[in-house]
Amino acid sequence: MRLLQSVPYHGAVTLPSDPYPGTHRDLSAYTTLRVGGLADRVVTAHSDEEIISAISEADEADEPLLILGGGSNVVISDQGWPGTVVLVRTSGIQKTDSCGAGTVSVAAGENWDRVVEWAVGEQLAGVEALSGIPGNVGATPIQNVGAYGQEVSDSLQRVRVYDRRRREEQVLDGAECGFGYRDSRFKQDPDRFVVLEVEFRWENSSESKPIRYGELARMLRVGVEDRAALTDVRAAVLHLRRGKGMVLDPADHDTWSVGSFFINPVVDREKADELPAEAPIFPAGDGRYKTSAAWLIQESGFEPGYRLGTAGISNKHSLAITNRGGATTEEILDLARQIRSGVADRFGVELRPEPVFVSCSL
Numbered sequence: 001m002r003l004l005q006s007v008p009y010h011g012a013v014t015l016p017s018d019p020y021p022g023t024h025r026d027l028s029a030y031t032t033l034r035v036g037g038l039a040d041r042v043v044t045a046h047s048d049e050e051i052i053s054a055i056s057e058a059d060e061a062d063e064p065l066l067i068l069g070g071g072s073n074v075v076i077s078d079q080g081w082p083g084t085v086v087l088v089r090t091s092g093i094q095k096t097d098s099c100g101a102g103t104v105s106v107a108a109g110e111n112w113d114r115v116v117e118w119a120v121g122e123q124l125a126g127v128e129a130l131s132g133i134p135g136n137v138g139a140t141p142i143q144n145v146g147a148y149g150q151e152v153s154d155s156l157q158r159v160r161v162y163d164r165r166r167r168e169e170q171v172l173d174g175a176e177c178g179f180g181y182r183d184s185r186f187k188q189d190p191d192r193f194v195v196l197e198v199e200f201r202w203e204n205s206s207e208s209k210p211i212r213y214g215e216l217a218r219m220l221r222v223g224v225e226d227r228a229a230l231t232d233v234r235a236a237v238l239h240l241r242r243g244k245g246m247v248l249d250p251a252d253h254d255t256w257s258v259g260s261f262f263i264n265p266v267v268d269r270e271k272a273d274e275l276p277a278e279a280p281i282f283p284a285g286d287g288r289y290k291t292s293a294a295w296l297i298q299e300s301g302f303e304p305g306y307r308l309g310t311a312g313i314s315n316k317h318s319l320a321i322t323n324r325g326g327a328t329t330e331e332i333l334d335l336a337r338q339i340r341s342g343v344a345d346r347f348g349v350e351l352r353p354e355p356v357f358v359s360c361s362l
């Protein structure tokens with residue numbers, strides 16, 4: 001079943017071209033960390049039919065299958081992938097209006113930030129604080145992408161998926177997606193669903209949703225929970241993100257990363273009480289507390305700019321592990337392991353990684 005017919009969009013939402021469309025097997029070319037070995041086969045899929053046909057072919061041959069969007073949240077082994085990689089490159093966006101809101105369906109292969117830019121231009125509020133996040137629309141529900149007080153689950157209505165277990169298309173509503181903090185049903189059951197299209201409901205407004213992030217509110221000179229012009233929010237978020245190396249820039253090695261390598265840990269009351277008084281602690285519901293992975297990392301001696309060979313912590317943010325040029329996956333992982341055990345030794349807190357590990361582990 002289709003939510004809406006996917007149609008080519010002739011506005012600002014266009015895809016970046018593949019570095020080596022469909023033929024190049026070196027997976028480092030498709031990841032923002034620029035690491036990863038060779039795949040047996042790479043298929044570039046420009047339509048849902050091409051995606052489903054590549055999946056069915058691999059599944060019937062019992063061949064390992066890897067779905068890739070923008071490659072900005074994966075760490076792929078130096079040994080590569082012993083099977084088929086499908087690059088999702090579908091396009092299309094469609095909007096319908098009802099009751100002061102716009103329902104927008106977007107093909108999985110559209111570039112996320114171009115869609116946010118388009119939404120802001122159309123005066124649709126709901127994802128402006130998610131400006132500048134790399135990757136494609138189809139991956140946003142996988143880890144429930146979030147930043148600056150917004151998450152995609154806040155405005156996601158439905159997801160059209162291909163269910164590899166049932167071998168059919170399905171439509172899941174938001175409640176069926178099992179969203180949590182950087183988590184979802186898709187992340188928990190990674191080999192089952194392939195996202196084909198995501199439907200959002202955004203408010204028709206030139207003003208943003210209430211600003212929920214202190215740093216962003218300060219930059220905009222408004223109070224937390226106030227609204228601001230959509231264009232100002234997008235500009236402020238991009239400015240803040242650039243200062244942290246969180247907007248992709250091929251010339252800047254601080255952005256050769258997967259963004260935050262570790263998730264902010266959520267701990268129980270006892271552990272929160274054991275942390276030093278200056279540790280940032282926020283209530284996370286159910287009597288649990290969220291603390292800052294960046295703070296724990298820095299206080300464990302891993303400052304921005306820390307290096308381990310050609311892997312290194314970004315000069316701009318202690319949560320980003322970066323490739324300084326020529327790093328291997330093992331070097332990136334060695335640095336991540338060093339940081340994780342340093343934090344465990346110093347604070348007794350186990351850091352959980354954010355990216356998806358492909359044929360490798362921490």
Ligand SMILES: Cc1cc2nc3c(=O)[nH]c(=O)nc-3n(C[C@H](O)[C@H](O)[C@H](O)COP(=O)(O)OP(=O)(O)OC[C@H]3O[C@@H](n4cnc5c(N)ncnc54)[C@H](O)[C@@H]3O)c2cc1C
Nearest residue numbers: 069070071072073135136138139145146147194195258259
């Ligand atoms: C500089 C930088 C900054 C970042 N900032 C943020 C941030 O602020 N907030 C945040 O949440 N994340 C952030 N990220 C992480 C990343 O951008 C997001 O997780 C993004 O949604 C990943 O999209 P992608 O298309 O690159 O996914 P990929 O890396 O290609 O894939 C990620 C996972 O999703 C799966 N997948 C991809 N497409 C599909 C599909 N169509 N169907 C099913 N599975 C699929 C893949 O198999 C893989 O398991 C950042 C990354 C970088 C490099």
